[in-house]
Amino acid sequence: MGNPSKVLTCRGFRWQGVERKAYKEGRVPYKAVTRQTLLGEGPGEDALQFITRYFEVQPGGYSTLELHQHPHAVVVLRGTGKLVLGDETHEIAPYDCVYVAPGTKHQFRATGTAPLGFLCVVDRVRDRPQVLG
Amino acid sequence: MGNPSKVLTCRGFRWQGVERKAYKEGRVPYKAVTRQTLLGEGPGEDALQFITRYFEVQPGGYSTLELHQHPHAVVVLRGTGKLVLGDETHEIAPYDCVYVAPGTKHQFRATGTAPLGFLCVVDRVRDRPQVLG
Numbered sequence: 067m068g069n070p071s072k073v074l075t076c077r078g079f080r081w082q083g084v085e086r087k088a089y090k091e092g093r094v095p096y097k098a099v100t101r102q103t104l105l106g107e108g109p110g111e112d113a114l115q116f117i118t119r120y121f122e123v124q125p126g127g128y129s130t131l132e133l134h135q136h137p138h139a140v141v142v143l144r145g146t147g148k149l150v151l152g153d154e155t156h157e158i159a160p161y162d163c164v165y166v167a168p169g170t171k172h173q174f175r176a177t178g179t180a181p182l183g184f185l186c187v188v189d190r191v192r193d194r195p196q197v198l199g
Numbered sequence: 200m201g202n203p204s205k206v207l208t209c210r211g212f213r214w215q216g217v218e219r220k221a222y223k224e225g226r227v228p229y230k231a232v233t234r235q236t237l238l239g240e241g242p243g244e245d246a247l248q249f250i251t252r253y254f255e256v257q258p259g260g261y262s263t264l265e266l267h268q269h270p271h272a273v274v275v276l277r278g279t280g281k282l283v284l285g286d287e288t289h290e291i292a293p294y295d296c297v298y299v300a301p302g303t304k305h306q307f308r309a310t311g312t313a314p315l316g317f318l319c320v321v322d323r324v325r326d327r328p329q330v331l332g
Binding site for chain 2: 071074075079081104110113114136137139143151152159161162163165166168170172
C-alpha cells in the first residue's frame with residue numbers, strides 16, 4: 067500500500083471516516099459515553115505502539131469506575147466535569163491534562179451542561195480494566 | 200513515592216508546572232516554535248511508553264521539515280495552519296487529527312493570525328529526525 071499518513075478532519079467532534087461506537091462492550095456500569103478511535107487501529111497504523119481515542123460523555127453521564135495496570139494520558143477537549151483519580155476528585159476543563167498511573171482507580175463524570183470530551187492515549191498492548199462499580 | 204497520578208491544569212495553553220522550552224536544541228531550521236512536555240518525562244511517569252508534547256507555532260512560524268522512523272499522532276488544539284505531509288499540503292484546524300507514518304516528511308506552518316498549537320504523541324524510545332531543510 068501507499069503511505070498511510072493522513073489528516074482526519076474534525077467537524078463537531080466527529081472525525082472523518084471514524085465510527086462512533088459504544089464506550090464498552092458488555093454489561094459494565096457506565097452512562098452515556100461514546101468512543102471514537104482516531105489512530106492506531108486502522109490499516110497502515112501498525113507502526114503506532116499507542117492508540118489515540120476520543121471519549122465523549124453526555125451531561126449526567128459517567129465512565130466506568132475502574133483500574134488497570136496500563137497508564138492513561140488524557141487531554142480534555144470540551145466541556146467540564148469531575149474526575150475521580152485515586153482517593154481524590156478533581157474538577158476538569160478544556161485542555162487539562164491527566165496522568166492516570168498504573169493501578170489507580172478513575173472515573174470521568176460530565177457534571178456540566180455540555181458534553182465532556184477528552185482524548186485518552188493508551189498502549190496498544192494493555193491489560194483489561196478491573197471494574198469497580 | 201506516592202501515587203504519581205495528577206491533573207495538570209491548563210490556563211491559556213500553559214500547563215501547571217510544565218516548562219515552556221525551545222522547540223529543538225541546536226542549529227536546525229525552524230521559526231517561532233515552543234514545546235511543552237506534558238506527560239512522560241516527569242518523576243513517576245516511567246510507566247508511560249509514549250510522550251505527550253504540546254507544540255505551539257506563532258503566526259508566520261514553522262517547524263523543521265524533517266522525517267524519522269517513529270510515527271506521530273497529532274491533534275490540533277488551536278489556530279490554523281498548513282501541514283506538509285509527504286508530497287501533499289493540508290489545511291489544518293482545531294481538533295483535526297494527523298497520522299505521520301514512518302519515513303514521511305512533515306512540517307507544520309502557522310499561516311493564520313493566531314498561534315497554531317497541537318499535541319504530538321511519540322514513542323518514548325525513538326530515532327532522531329533527519330532534517331531536510
